[in-house]
Amino acid sequence: MASANVKPQRHKMHVKKGDTVQIISGAEKGKVGEVMTVLPKSSKVVVKGVNIKTKHIKPQQEGESGQITTFEAPVHSSNVMLYSNKQKVASRVCYTYTDDGRKVRMLKKTGEVID
Structure with a gap:
């Protein structure tokens, strides 16, 4: 039986801020x-x-009107795939080393180095 205060596991992400991605499932x-x-x-x-x-926001003060705001909601990371702007194709990511020994991410389909 699971205990009540179980924390969600922190996963290593295959995407970083600034990456171009394509949505691969869902609406x-x-x-x-x-x-x-x-x-x-x-x-x-x-x-x-x-x-x-x-999101509909109620008026907070007297005489103020309500608002309707739009925002981007989070998507699960398993539903996104890295995207190559040059080749216009989505690809899985693999890790490789450069000549100077740095570990970099690379697109499997195109061989394009991301960082």
């Missing part, structure tokens, strides 16, 4: 955008222009 499938925020505790990412939600 937003096929959309391409830039990662704005990474949430490693919940394994989610916020992608610019993807999964847009609306």
